[in-house]
Amino acid sequence: MSLWLAGLALLLVKIGLVLFVVLTGAAYLVLAERKLLARFQLRLGPNRAGPLGIWQPLADALKLLMKEDTVPAGADRPLFLAAPAMSAATAMLIFAVVPFGDSLTIAGRPVPLVVADVSVGLLFVLALSSIGVYGVVLGGWASNSSFSLLGAIRGGAQMISYELPLALSLAPVVMLAGSFSLVDIVSAQAGCPFIVKQPAAFLIFCVSALAESKRLPFDLPEAENELMAGYHTEYSGMRFGLYFVGEYVNMIALGCLVAVFFLGGWRGPLLPPFVWLMLKAALVPLVLIWVRATLPRLRFDQLMHSSWKVLTPLALANILVTGGLMAALG
Amino acid sequence: MLPEMVKLRRKGEELLEDGLGLLRPFATTLGMLFTRPITVQYPEEKRVLPARSRGRIILTRSPDGDERCVACFLCSAACPVSCISMEAATREDGRRYASWFRINFGRCIFCGLCEEACPTLAIQLTPDYEFSKATIMELVYEKPALLVDHGGKDPDYDFYRHAGVTEKGEKGSHVNEQEPVDVKRLLP
Amino acid sequence: MSRKPEEASCRLTIDGREIVVAADTPVIDAAERLGIMIPRFCYHPALGAVGACRMCAVKFLDGPVKGLQMSCMVGARDGMVVSTTNPEAVDFRRQVVEWLMANHPHDCPVCDEGGHCLLQDETISGGHALRRYRGPKRTYRDQDLGPFVAHEMNRCIHCYRCARFYQEVAGGRDYxxxxIARRTYFGRYEGGRLESPFAGNIIDLCPTGTLTDKPSRYRARRWDLERGPSVCLHCSLGCGLTVGARYREVMKLEARLNPEVNGHFICDRGRYGFGYESRPDRPRQPRVDGRETIAGAALAALAEGLKPFEAGKVAMVGGTRSNLETLAALLGLCRDQGWRPPVFFRDARLAGAAESAAAALSGDLVASLADVGRADVILVVCADPLAEAPMLALSLRRAARRGAAVLVLDHRPCDLPCEAERLTFAPQELAGCLSRLAHAALRGRKEAAAYLSSLPLPPDLLPETALALDTWGKRLAEARFPLVVCGTDQAEPTLPALAGGLARLLAGSHDQDRRAGFLPLLPGPNGLAAALAGGGDLEALLADIEDGRATALLVVESDLLSRTPEPERWLAALRKLKLLAVCDHLPSPLLEAAHVVLPSRTVFEAGGHFVNQEGRLQRAMPVFSPGLPMGRTLREGHPPRLFMSCAPGSEPRPAADWLKDLAGLLGAGGRAGDWADLAAAFPGLPGLAAGPAPENGRRCLPETAPGADAPSVAKTGSPDVPPDHLQVLLVERTFGTEELSCRAPLLAASAPEPWVDLAAADAGKAGLAHGAWLLVPLPGGPLRARLRVHQDMAPGLLLLPRDPRLLWQRLAGTGVLVELLRLHAITAEEEPAGEDTTLEAEP
Structure with missing residues (x-):
């Protein structure tokens, strides 16, 4: 009984820690993005709230919390209210299966540094990413606004299109690791990270993940100069904030997934495993910000073209080649 | 070389060029990251604007200290947002002047057309840009608030030295004028 | 008059476009008809061409004239090919404007012409934007030309328009x-007020800022003015005006071209007779029993107050200065409520004269002002054109310059700007003289028998006078286009009918081509409509009020207290009234006595229709919305900053609206007050049915006047003047007496000192000299005024102007006689105007 209780407590502590780290990280990622974008554009960025603007995320959060939460007339109220949560929750749930390090031994018992070592962790991740589409589509549809609906349609089409290359690019990883568990995948990279063995899969995964995150150059669902703010045009206050949080948590999650699938997860010399993971995970958001500062938005036909005619065939070919090589090399 | 080879090579060069085209912008933006930002920290640092920049409008005075404005209505006619209004009147000494003169800075777009239209160089735009107000009515400036005691950008110009009217100086006493004609002289 | 078909026409080509015009039309005019405005300074359609400015040069490519010519000086001929855009002509015009500008001062910012200046426009359009001449400029000293015209001679380009108008058109001699040469100067020999009552036109004519309007000097630019077409209300001619208002104040009035009425010009009474609309003492707020209230409350109080009266005891007084809409509403109100018919005229004589003049008018007989200029013999009976209708004098001069004879039959010393033959008789003798003249003109005409038999007997005349009248009659009978002008202000009631009958018979005397005209002068701008509406007169109404037959009085835009010779009697009568309501925009003592005051709008704010003495329906447009002039709302030197939906003092409403709303409250059943109602109110003007007036007006008289051929002429009861007595006659002057313009601050401040007139014979008998101060013993007290002695004036008369600066109301009655020898001059010591003297300070 006490064991069970201790397990529950441990689980809650792990969840709390992960959420704290992830949410704080997301908040400061916003600041980092604004600062970096400013510097890319020869500006200074936010620097009024505290030294170097470090209290800016806090101020933003306070502002969003204190703003009026409006629901447009004619909106589908329950869906309108639930959609942002769906978007944020799916992003955060990914961290349930991300391993932050090797097992620790506390009081003689092994404590895995993962919230839940699910045997089908990779499928879980893909499933969550599919559910994330609902946050976008329902939010846009429930708003009863042309801009929102157009954004939602674009978002749905884009995310479903890129799920395919995303999943297919991970197939060689699973083939190499022989497991769907993220813990096992990390373990499988003990010798050499998969980026070395699967550079093509890494590229396909990165591009698809970028598209899944709906960020530049794939931000057609939000396309400010065409659709105001796309699917979240009608949102205000903290509900808008939830979409925002979802986006940035998703960026960190993508960073973690890239680290886990291709960069060897928490593995690394000298530094503790958690720090290694964080360093590797931070790489992806930084590159995303850089991309945002550099590339213009794609046209919708280019978006569809690159998914169906380039990335999907490439991923399929990659599976065949991997399979063939594995069969040939035994 | 075979034509196919040429074609292939050209294709390869194009691909390379495309790839470089995708990467070069990243180098550019990365370069910007390490360049000094141009932002000016406004309330702490203030830029000194050039004398010709267009900010708060003033009414200047001629070298003899009298107001230059003759209420000719050209500025209000030129103003694209109709923010200038005035009433012309005759002063005791016979001089034309604006009995009241109002600029609604809440409406002004600082285009400078009034300054261009002004034939006496009375109305001028200054580099002063810091005059926000808490209430919009405070942005309606009347003549005492607009009138300054200097000549602005052209301190030496005096319209009445050239005009030929008798408000300031008799006939024939202005720049480049002959003595008045004696109409009762009988010489041819 | 329509152009005769045989008049030669010719076809010419201007800039590749063909036009057919009458031969000898100036080419500049022909081009204007094509919409091609050839630049010009000296040419003006009313002044003709002199070719002084050289600005209208065009190239004649083919035809009888070739080369570079002034288009104003060349008459159109068949086959002419003209180019206005030929490089040679364009270059020539550019040079002309450059040399005109060489001496022009650099003072457009302080020049009032700036913004509507022909010189500015043509300098820029001619392509001369930068001065090349660097030498010293010629200057002139300016003159003070009086209160209306500002002179700035430096700006002159020597187009001669002002001098040509002043001397040729207006007949003035002092400007x-x-x-010569480069010293050429336009002005007077010595500075001083311009004497001609038409002097203001030189402001409109001057293409530069040399002559500008002094009252509006330095006040507004043309582009800022709210402008609109209007009609002059200062006599019955209805000249066209353009009103220019700024900041809820009339800045200036300009002449509006109306070819059949005033042409290009107006008189100074019309031009400067404004300002009554922005007087500080103008009533702007409705009042009930002296307390200010709002419109609805005042109307409700009036309607409630009117209910207890039986219909026959309610009287209405209207004014001939009201617009047609107001008169129609007034007539409708009286008819629907069964009240007494409205009263428009001050006494029975004037009402009778106006009604008989109106009855004599018909579309086939009536003459416009333009017709006056076309006539060849003009008989002016009992009219003083300069005083009663100044623009008529200008038309008479135009006719005289074309060779017409102007024959004046009047008792006053009529001063005309043209050559005229004059005969003077006492007013009661005029009908008899006209009868003698008519007998001479219509001798042997069968159809005239009935008319001639109705005429009164001629008085005993001196042989040479009788001969002159007979000669005049013959000349009228032989004339190609005879025209009879008849005044009503001084006329016996039958006189206009006699004059109209004479004109009618003159028209029908020979072949059908011949025509004759009749032009009566009526009291007030809507005098014709009022005369056609009929009604009583104020004298009769006064008696009824005194007897208690009328106990409620509504006065609409009529200032009876300051126009009556019996103010004390009126004041006493008004106190007997149980209800007095006044609707007006002029301040008057009547407002103080009124129980209900309804402020009305002036013509500048309300607009409206007016029918002039030729039955021409004309429209004045509302030009600005009523309200206190901006200058009177200043706080700390600048306009108030609060934004309000209405301007302060914007309470006045059109008088017609007050009356219509009153009718509604009295249960008249919501008369819509549309045009059909208006037309129905004036059966004597059938042309009204065709709708509101077009731009230059439309004649509304019936084509023929039934029964006008044989006027019913009653013997008039003229006063028998005992010997050595003077009959005191109230007369009009050009300035200072007319109802509206005597309230105009500009004219009140500048009108010449009022004077009284006496014939030389009488003055000699009494030993009085021209220019002396005279003390006239009147029933209401002595009156002091300057005397003018005239040779050409009927004896036995003392002419007293209705000038508010004179205490003429001490007359205290009509038909007053003064003993000649009781007039006496007062000495120089008594001259300075003290508190108790006759010169009353204008408020």
Whole structure:
């Protein structure tokens, strides 16, 4: 009984820690993005709230919390209210299966540094990413606004299109690791990270993940100069904030997934495993910000073209080649 | 070389060029990251604007200290947002002047057309840009608030030295004028 | 008059476009008809061409004339090919404007012409934007030309328009060209007020800022003015005006071209007779029993107050200065409520004269002002054109310059700007003289028998006078286009009918081509409509009020207290009234006595229709919305900053609206007050049915006047003047007496000192000299005024102007006689105007 209780407590502590780290990280990622974008554009960025603007995320959060939460007339109220949560929750749930390090031994018992070592962790991740589409589509549809609906349609089409290359690019990883568990995948990279063995899969995964995150150059669902703010045009206050949080948590999650699938997860010399993971995970958001500062938005036909005619065939070919090589090399 | 080879090579060069085209912008933006930002920290640092920049409008005075404005209505006619209004009147000494003169800075777009239209160089735009107000009515400036005691950008110009009217100086006493004609002289 | 078909026409080509015009039309005019405005300074359609400015040069490519010519000086001929855009002509015009500008001062910012200046426009359009001449400029000293015209001679380009108008068109002699060559100067020999009552037109004519409007000097630019077409209300001619208002104040009035009425010009009474609309003492707020209230409350109080009266005891007084809409509403109100018919005229004589003049008018007989200029013999009976209708004098001069004979039959010393033959008789003798003249003109005409038999007997005349009248009659009978002008202000009631009958018979005397005209002068701008509406007169109404037959009085835009010779009697009568309501925009003592005051709008704010003495329906447009002039709302030197939906003092409403709303409250059943109602109110003007007036007006009289051929002429009861007595006659003057313009601050401040007139014979008997101060013993007290002695004036008369600066209301009655020898001059010591003297300070 006490064991069970201790397990529950441990689980809650792990969840709390992960959420704290992830949410704080997301908040400061916003600041980092604004600062970096400013510097890319020869500006200074936010620097009024505290030294170097470090209290800016806090101020933003306070502002969003204190703003009026409006629901447009004619909106589908329950869906309108639930959609942002769906978007944020799916992003955060990914961290349930991300391993932050090797097992620790506390009081003689092994404590895995993962919230839940699910045997089908990779499928879980893909499933969550599919559910994330609902946050976008329902939010846009429930708003009863042309801009929102157009954004939602674009978002749905884009995310479903890129799920395919995303999943297919991970197939060689699973083939190499022989497991769907993220813990096992990390373990499988003990010798050499998969980026070395699967550079093509890494590229396909990165591009698809970028598209899944709906960020530049794939931000057609939000396309400010065409659709105001796309699917979240009608949102205000903290509900808008939830979409925002979802986006940035998703960026960190993508960073973690890239680290886990291709960069060897928490593995690394000298530094503790958690720090290694964080360093590797931070790489992806930084590159995303850089991309945002550099590339213009794609046209919708280019978006569809690159998914169906380039990335999907490439991923399929990659599976065949991997399979063939594995069969040939035994 | 075979034509196919040429074609292939050209294709390869194009691909390379495309790839470089995708990467070069990243180098550019990365370069910007390490360049000094141009932002000016406004309330702490203030830029000194050039004398010709267009900010708060003033009414200047001629070298003899009298107001230059003759209420000719050209500025209000030129103003694209109709923010200038005035009433012309005759002063005791016979001089034309604006009995009241109002600029609604809440409406002004600082285009400078009034300054261009002004034939006496009375109305001028200054580099002063810091005059926000808490209430919009405070942005309606009347003549005492607009009138300054200097000549602005052209301190030496005096319209009445050239005009030929008798408000300031008799006939024939202005720049480049002959003595008045004696109409009762009988010489041819 | 329609152009005769045989008049030669010719076809010419201007800039590749063909036009057919009458031969000898100036080419500049022909081009204007094509919409091609050839630049010009000296040419003006009313002044003709002199070719002084050289600005209208065009190239004649083919035809009888070739080369570079002034288009104003060349008459159109068949086959002419003209180019206005030929490089040679364009270059020539550019040079002309450059040399005109060489001496022009650099003072457009302080020049009032700036913004509507022909010189500015043509300098820029001619392509001369930068001065090349660097030498010293010629200057002139300016003159003070009086209160209306500002002179700035430096700006002159020597187009001669002002001098040509002043001397040729207006007949003035005190302004013109001085000196020669590059010293040429336009002005007077010595500075001083311009004497001609038409002097203001030189402001409109001047293409530069040399002559500008002094009252509006330095006040507004043309582009800022709210402008609109209007009609002059200062006599019955209805000249066209353009009103220019700024900041809820009339800045200036300009002449509006109306070819059949005033042409290009107006008189100074019309031009400067404004300002009554922005007087500080103008009623702007409705009042009930002296307390200010709002419109609805005042109307409700009036309607409630009117209910207890039986219909026959309610009287209405209207004014001939009201617009047609107001008169129609007034007539409708009286008819629907069964009240007494409205009263428009001050006494029975004037009402009778106006009604008989109106009855004599018909579309086939009536003459416009333009017709006056076309006539060849003009008989002016009992009219003083300069005083009663100044623009008529200008038309008479135009006719005289074309060779017409102007024959004046009047008792006053009529001063005309043209050559005229004059005969003077006492007013009661005029009908008899006209009868003698008519007998001479219509001798042997069968159809005239009935008319001639109705005429009164001629008085005993001196042989040479009788001969002159007979000669005049013959000349009228032989004339190609005879025209009879008849005044009503001084006329016996039958006189206009006699004059109209004479004109009618003159028209029908020979072949059908011949025509004759009749032009009566009526009291007030809507005098014709009022005369056609009929009604009583104020004298009769006064008696009824005194007897208690009328106990409620509504006065609409009529200032009876300051126009009556019996103010004390009126004041006493008004106190007997149980209800007095006044609707007006002029301040008057009547407002103080009124129980209900309804402020009305002036013509500048309300607009409206007016029918002039030729039955021409004309429209004045509302030009600005009523409200206190901006200058009177200043706080700390600048306009108030609060934004309000209405301007302060914007309470006045059109008088017609007050009356219509009153009718509604009295249960008249919501008369819509549309045009059909208006037309129905004036059966004597059938042309009204065709709708509101077009731009230059439309004649509304019936084509023929039934029964006008044989006027019913009653013997008039003229006063028998005992010997050595003077009959005191109230007369009009050009300035200072007319109802509206005597309230105009500009004219009140500048009108000449009022004077009384006496014939030389009488003055000699009494030993009085021209220019002396005279003490006239009147029933209401002595009156002091300057005397003018005239040779050409009927004896036995003392002419007293209705000038508010004179205490003429001490007359205290009509038909007053003064003993000649009781007039006496007062000495120089008594001259300075003290508190108790006759010169009353204008408020």
């Amino acid at each position: 013109g060209v001085l000196s």
